Amino acid sequence: MKKLFYRSFLLIFTLSLILIIYLSxxxxxxxxxxxxISNQIKNINKDLKIDLKKIKLLLDPFNLKINLxxxxxxxxxxxxxxxLENIQTQISIKSYIENKFILSNLNIxxxxxxxxxxxxxxxxxxxxxxLYILEKFIKKGYLIADISLQFDEKGKIKDNFAIKGxxxxxxxxxxxxxxxxxxxxxxxINGKNFDFxxxxxxxxxxxxxxxxINVQVLKDKFF
Numbered sequence: 001m002k003k004l005f006y007r008s009f010l011l012i013f014t015l016s017l018i019l020i021i022y023l024s025x026x027x028x029x030x031x032x033x034x035x036x037i038s039n040q041i042k043n044i045n046k047d048l049k050i051d052l053k054k055i056k057l058l059l060d061p062f063n064l065k066i067n068l069x070x071x072x073x074x075x076x077x078x079x080x081x082x083x084l085e086n087i088q089t090q091i092s093i094k095s096y097i098e099n100k101f102i103l104s105n106l107n108i109x110x111x112x113x114x115x116x117x118x119x120x121x122x123x124x125x126x127x128x129x130x131l132y133i134l135e136k137f138i139k140k141g142y143l144i145a146d147i148s149l150q151f152d153e154k155g156k157i158k159d160n161f162a163i164k165g166x167x168x169x170x171x172x173x174x175x176x177x178x179x180x181x182x183x184x185x186x187x188x189i190n191g192k193n194f195d196f197x198x199x200x201x202x203x204x205x206x207x208x209x210x211x212x213i214n215v216q217v218l219k220d221k222f223f
Contacts, residue, residue: 020059020061023057023058023059024058024059024060024061025058027056027057027058027059028056028057029054029055029056029057030054030055030057031054031055032055033055033068033089033103034052034055036102036103037050037052037055037070037087037103037106038050038052040103040106040149040151041075043151043156044149044157045077045125047077047078047124047125048075048076048077048125049075049076049077050073050074050075050076051073051076052070052073052087053070053071053072053073055068055069055070056068056069056070059093060090064092064093064094065090065091065093066090066091066092066093066096067088067089067090068088068089068090068091069087069088070086070087071085071086072084072085072086073086073087077121077124077125078124080117080120080121080124081121082110082113082118082121083110083111083113084108084109084110084111085109085110085111086108086109087106087107087108087109088106088107088108088109089103089104089105089106089107090104090105091103091104102151102153103151104150104151105148105149105150105151106147106148106151107146107147107148107149108146108147108149109145109146109147110143110144110146110147110165111144112142112143113142113143113144113145114140114141114142115138115140115141115142115143115167115170116135116139116140116141118143119131119134119135119138120135123135137172137173137174138170138171138172139171139172139173140169140170140171141167141168141169141170141171141183142167142168142169142170143165143166143167143168144165144166145164145165146163146164146165147161147162147163148161148162148163149161159191160190160191161189161190161191162188162189162190162191163187163188163189164186164187164188164189165186165187166184166185166186166187167183167184167185167186167187168184169182169183169184170182170183170184170201177204178203178204179204180201180202180203181201181202181205182200182201182202183200183201184198184199184200184201185197185198185199185200185201186198192216192217192218193214193215193216193217194214194215194216194217195212195214196210196212196213196214196215197211197212198211198212199212199213
């Protein structure tokens with residue numbers, strides 16, 4: 001009887017270990033979380049839609065978490081769209097088992113985006129005059145960004161968002177007397193703190209470089 005018990009225990013333990021290793025390394029694909037991610041995107045703006053592929057689920061047994069990741073998604077608003085490299089989030093194993101989970105965070109990585117088209121996309125739901133002016137001034141340029149969003153219990157975005165990325169080969173023409181070309185820099189935006197590094201551009205064909213610039217927002221003023 002004891003041998004049967006030990007053998008049964010050993011079999012269950014071995015199968016469980018194999019399952020944990022499989023879920024932790026290879027994972028499984030599912031569309032169970034598509035609605036949750038779509039709803040979080042709509043919390044940014046109700047007109048936004050997202051075309052999601054199947055989501056890869058990977059177990060994190062040491063932190064009792066489940067990591068979710070999907071590739072090749074697209075955020076759409078009317079006829080405008082943004083192509084994403086991947087979307088990642090994390091939920092607790094307990095909330096998954098109880099089927100009571102809500103997403104507390106989203107990490108979004110974009111593909112290389114045309115800045116002019118990106119501004120045009122943002123203008124479809126943000127009708128600010130400065131965006132219209134910026135779109136007219138920018139002649140070309142590309143952006144790649146990693147965006148980290150945190151949500152409260154009601155699904156609203158918290159103020160502690162973070163955006164990191166690079167801008168490359170950009171050009172701004174203000175008028176026939178002033179233009180900036182070959183604009184390249186990296187940026188790290190965390191709440192009201194803005195860090196710009198490895199800045200280089202040409203102002204009226206004069207090369208200008210800077211190791212870094214820090215900007216902070218205090219009481220609606222920039223320092």
